[in-house]
Structures are given as structure tokens and as C-alpha cells.
Amino acid sequence: MKKQNNTKKKKNVKPKDSNREFYRIMYLFSGLFLLLCGYLCYFLIFESREVINNPYNLRQETFERKIVRGEILSSDGEILAETLITDNGEEARFYPYKEMFAHVVGYSQNGKTGLEQKYNFELLTSDIPFYEKLYREFMDIKNPGNQLVTTLSVKLQQAAYEALGEHRGAVVVLEPSTGKILAMVSKPDFDPNTIVTDWERLINSDSADGILLNRATQGLYPPGSTFKILTALEYMREYPSAPENFSYECNGIFSYNNAEINCYHGKSHGNLDFIGAFEKSCNGAFAYMGSDISISDFYDLCESFLFNTELPFPLAYKKSSFLLTEESEDWELVQTAIGQGKTTISPLHNALITATIANGGILMQPYLVSEIQTAYGQQVKQYLPSVYKRLISPEEAAALTKLMTSCVTEGTGYALLSDSYTAAGKTGTAEWDEKKESHSWFVGFAPAENPQIAVSIIMEEAGTGSDYAAPAAKKIFDVFFSDKKK
């Protein structure tokens, strides 16, 4: 160092202009170049994983040449998807549970869907120890890709799969306090093991409309009476004394200007208070409430509940829509209040609304993958529960929980009565075509006092919510709680 200083001093003696400006600009450029290096490191360490996991990145062939696609596991470690290597060295993706997880896990040939698509590059990245990778590369053996540990439970998925039976439809089961998706079923289904050979049939046959569609997230249905949860909430906001003072005399038909609403099968419910109207799912009472609330406030409430907006969800889904405006006609207003009209919702979205109520008004970010591990099970990345947003106040959540609990104990949700837990929920019977059976809905959670599980079920063309979807929910809850007891 000293030497350098000396030489510098000597130089300064020379008669020439000062070099201060030269040095400044030199330092400026050195700084800029180091910034380039720093930014490149930052990008490679923190951003590149996210960036390269993009369907437009066609480089996966590069990865596939060097890496065996990783496994997808259930929360309890069961294999949901793995790559087997046949005797002649060819790779084949194998899904042990066949149709059961078809939509949520997805497939990886003929395009990609579900988790196979979303986490494509994670599955094709290998984080096994460096020296081992090096060894394998020299030996020309492929590296094993990272594995996904999902939040899905095989038991609940199976229960949900069986509960749907032969019906088309979908089930979403999640844990309200964390946002973990525990099960997600869509029917009709397909076997991802034979996706290549079945491909023509799956995409061409008329009867199979939308076999590949994940109805749980991409199916849009009229919400039917499950929507009365939101109507009730808006009514309580505008008339805080409603739970005590509301009364309505049901004679089976409600007329509003030139619109008419019938109760189910024209049944008259007689004199109803607020809870009674909800328990019995009286269309007249809710149409009456709808005619008495501010449309713009109602619209705002629905938007705050994520209608017409993006959902916080990693896989492909469709946006729900709520289209009521001040200009809407009277029939649309009263129809919308009871969950018919032009409103559409996906089973996933309905599950998120239910989970929000169960979680005291806070919507947790729903997620499907809890951990990414190396092929040897070492953690690479962990996904922890995170709050998405508070949607309603704790008091409002408690009031809705009360309504939904008595819907099970006193009303249309009677199918969920059980000795081992108290369930809360709301049935729905969504009419969509006069000549066909209605869609059967149920949304709910249990135990009401300390919710651990929430479900949203739709069974297409099955009939009423109380007769089909509610018993299906009971089956899922029973499996969940009997498993807990053990």
C-alpha cells in the first residue's frame, strides 16, 4: 500500500491538470458495473425461480433431458404422481389414485394442467446436494427433480370423491384457519395415466363436455340459496336490529312491482323472523329483503367478497360475476337476492366465502402446496399460511355463524345433525333450466364454535340442497372428525 501512495505522490508532482473529474467518472462506471453484477446475482438467487416457471418458457426440454420429473405427495406423504422408468429406459408418469386427483394434480402430457402445470419447473429442478449432482452428471444419470408436498388429504379427497357419487359437480374442502385446501374433486373425471390414448375421446365426444375442466375452480354456477348468506349480511348492515325485529308473513308468493317470487314448490312458510327466514331458506322473505336494500352497497359488498375480481388462487380458475346495478329491472333485483338472476360463482369461491365466515371474517390465502423438498425429503421451500384480507368484522362473522348453525339445527341443513360435532351451513337449490333438475349446493363448516374444516359442494342436476349436497357434506365431515378422534 505504501509503495502505491508514494508513486501516486510522485505522479502528482508532474505538471498536468487535476484528475479529479476523471476519477469521479471512473468510480461512477465502476459502481454501475458492480451494480450489474449485483443485480445479476440478485436475479439468480431471488427472482429466477419465479420467472422461469412460465408457460412461455419453452426451455423445459433442457430440463427434461437432465432431470426426472419430481413426485407430488399428499399431506401425509402418499404419492399422488411419480415418474416411473420402464425397463427400456423410457419414462412414464404414474398417478396411483387414477381419477381421484385428476383435476387438481393435473396431467403433464398433451399440455399441462393443475399442479403439474403450476409447479412444472419446480418438479424439473433438482436441489439434491451439489456433489451428487456433479457425480450423476458425469455418469450421465438424470437427477431426481424436487417433490411437492401438497396440502391435500387422501382420506378427505376419497370421502369427497365418493360423496359426489355418480353426479357431475365439484367439492372443495379447506381449513379455514390456514387456507390449506384439503380436498378438491371435480366430476366427470378422467384417468391421467391414460391421457394420451384417451385424448381424442376426452376432447371430442359431445357427452363428455368439459371432462378436462376443473369444475371446482372453473365451473361457474348460479349460487342459489347459498347466496342468501350475503343478502342476509347486507340486510343486517342496513338494518342492524333485523335479527330481533324482522318479521315476514310468507304465503308462498312474493310480488314486487311486476316481479313474482315463489317459495320452493310454492310452500308457504307462515310468520318468520330473521333466523327463521334463513333456516327455512324462504325465497319470499329474502326477495323482500332484496327489494329493501341499497343496490350499490350490495354491489360493493359482493365486490369486497371477490365477485368480479381475481381470486387469490394459484391454479386456473374463472372469475365469479355479480352484475346487479341501479339500472337492473325489478325481477333481476329480487332474483339476485335469492341467488338466481345473473350471478355466477365457482365452488372454490363459495368455499372461500364460507371459510372467511368460519375464520372470524379473515380470508386466509388458499394454497395447495405446503412444501417443496428435494427428492430425499430435505426442505427447499416452505409455504406458510398467510392472511389474504379481512373481509368482514368478527361480529358480522359471528352473526352469520349463528344463522348458519341454526340452519343445520332447525332448518334445511338437518342432514348434518351429528352427535360428535355441531355443523353450520347453508343449502342451496340452484334452478338453471326449467325442464331439468336443479343443482344441489351446500356450503358449511364444523365445528361451529371452533371451525376446523369448511366445504363447498355442488352436485349438478341432483335436486335440492338438503337432499343431496348436505348429506354429502355430512359424509366428509364424518370422515374428518372420526379421523381426528383417532
Place this chain on the structure above:
Amino acid sequence: MQNIVMECAQYIIIFLITCYTWQSFAYFGKKSEVQKRKIAARQNFCILGVHFLGYVSGYLATGKEELILLYGAQTVYFICVIFLFPTAYPDCSRMLISHMCMLLNIGFIILTRLSYPLAVKQFLIVCGGSVLASVVPWIMKKFRELRKFAWIYGIIGILLLLTVYLTADTTNGAKLFLDFKYISFQPSEFVKLIYVFFIAAMFEKSSSFMQVIKTSLMAAVHVLLLVASKDLGGALIYALVYLMMVYAATKKNLYLFGGLLCASAASYTAWRLFDHIQVRVTAWLNPWTVIDTKGYQIAQSLFAIGTGGFLGVGLYEGSPGQIPIVEQDFIFSAIAEELGGISAICVILICLGCLLLFFNIAIESRNTFYRYLAYGLAVTYGIQVFLTIGGAMKLIPSTGVTLPLVSYGGSSVLSTLCMFAVIEGVKTFEKAE
């Protein structure tokens, strides 16, 4: 077997490039001539080693026998440059020669990988250019009055740019090339050098207010002609070079900051006026929403860099061909993908090494004209490298500038070789005094 060789080659290349870079910075601390020679010898070994391994990988991956021929020819070229140039000019900076060879070397390997015909064409131009460049220091020594032709430089520059504006064809929205049937020629690359000569010569005379005004007017004509030809990356470089040279000559912060303010205002106006700038800014701000169209190129570049990671996927193993114009504006992404992030960082550091040598030579020179000349070329080089690499990794909007000595492009590589030769000329001139 082939696999093992290619894997080894991949890691040894990274190792050699890293060693090379390390040596080039260790050099700054060394004073004794013996130590410097040792470093130079090690560096030459690294250059030839990387070159050899790059072509071994290429031969194994493609099986093309013409690669052996190209390899042989390039090896002869490197040996000639490394040994003949210092023999002809004993006072030259050997380190700068090494850096030049290393950057050319990486460029050759990547270009051969991307497209063999382009690599051959580039190599021929480099050979011709090197012969041309090798007489530059001699000319500078022989003709001492180069500093007296300020106005001639200025007028030649403007005339050349004017010719481009009036006659050139439009590529990628900008008029850049003059087409002479067999070869197309990009004058703005050469005018860049003449322009620095012009400014250096002007300020050598005086840095009075009147002189600044005169020089500014001439510089403004250059910049406006480039803007009119829609070569906005070029215009930006010219404007910034001018500002930094005014700053060095006048030593007034006011000129620099005032100028930067004007440049920002001008950039903003340009952004409002020109579609193809808006395209680049949109693509920079959020390429993912416009990935089908405007953001495609930058997204592909990021995929390449990200996929490569620190160690790279290995030569011939990636798909850099996915990036449009990869061999010019986005060659850096191809390097990062196949040779790895570590190598890419070394490339940045080697460029920094060149830049520091440029500045050192400028600082050590006692001839005012050459001081400004070397300084101006350093600034030109620095801006160009920063714009290309920053653009490829989305730190700044991409400006369509090439990476000197590495990217494909005859005019670009020729003018950069001349630039290096001029710097060597300044250095040898200094020693001779």
C-alpha cells in the same frame, strides 16, 4: 465418455474464466515487470484453454469437422495477436490485449454455437480489422498533428450520419445500415470514434464558454441526426459521452448535471413521441403482461439467464435460439444461459477491467488531446456495455446496443478493435515521449 468430457469442459471453462478475471484484478496491485509477465502468461493460458474447451464441446455436440478448421485458424489468430502486437509495440498494455482476446474468444465460442456461418463471417472481419487496427498506434506516433483537425472530424461525422439518414434502409424501426450490395455497413459505429476525436480536439484547444457552445452545437447536430434516423440507443450514447467529456474538460458540475437534466427531459419527450421507445419501456416495466408481443424478447432473455443459473446448462445444451436477435443485442443472455451466471459476471468484470485500463491510460497521459481522447473512448465503451448488459437482464429498458467485441456485427467489432488500438496508441505515445 462424451458426456464426461462435456461436463468437465463446462466446469473447467467456468474455472478458467474465473481465474482469468481474478488475475486481471490482481494485476492492479502488482508493480514489478516480472510479476506482470507471469500474470500475462497465466491469462494467455486461460484464454487458449477456454477456447480449446469451447471448441471441443462444439465438436462433440455437433460432430462438424469444419469446427476444427475454425478452431485452428482462431488459435493462430490469438497467438499472433498476443505475441506479435507487443513485439511491434513494446510499450503497449499487454493486459488490454489479453482482455480483447478473452472477449473475442467468448464471442467466437458463443457465435459458433449459435450459428456457424455467422461465426466464420465474424472471424474474417476480426482478422481484417486486427490488421487495420495494428497500424493505428503507428499512425498516431507518425502523425503528431491529429489534434489539429477538430472541425474536419466534426464535419466528416455529420456527413456520414447525414448519408445514413438520407439513404439507409430501415431495420427494426431504425435506420442504421448503409448497404453496399455485398456488405452492409453501420457508419454510426465509426462516427462514434471520430466524434470522440472531434470533442477531444475541440477541448484541447480551449475549454472556454464559447468553445463549449461551438462544440455543443456540433454534438447536438450528431445527436439530432441519430434521433432522426431513429437510432435512439446511439443518440443516447452520443449525448452522454458529450456530457461527460464537457464535464472533464471544464471541471464544472453545472454542465454535467444541467446536461443530464436536459437529457432526461429529452428522453421523456422521445418516449412520448416515438412508438418504438414506448414499446421498449412497456416491455421493461412489465414484460409478463405483454409477453406475446412487446415483452417476448426480454422475457425470453430472462428465461435464458434464469434457466442457466450460476453454473449454466453447458454449451450446446440450452436453447438461446429462443431469444430474437440473440447474437447481437442479447448475446449476454446466451452466455449466461450456457456458460453460467458466474461466467457472465466474469464477462462484466473483464469489461470493467478494460474500462479501468482505459481510464488509467487517460489519467497517466500528459498530452491533453490524448487524455481526452482516451477518456472519451472509455466513457463510450462503458456506456455501451452498461446499456447492453443492463438491457439484457431488465435492469434498464433495452436500447438495441451491442456488446463490444462479443456480439455479432462487423461494424461494431471493427470500430471496437480500432478503439482498443487508439487506446494502445495513446499508451505507447505516452511512453515514447
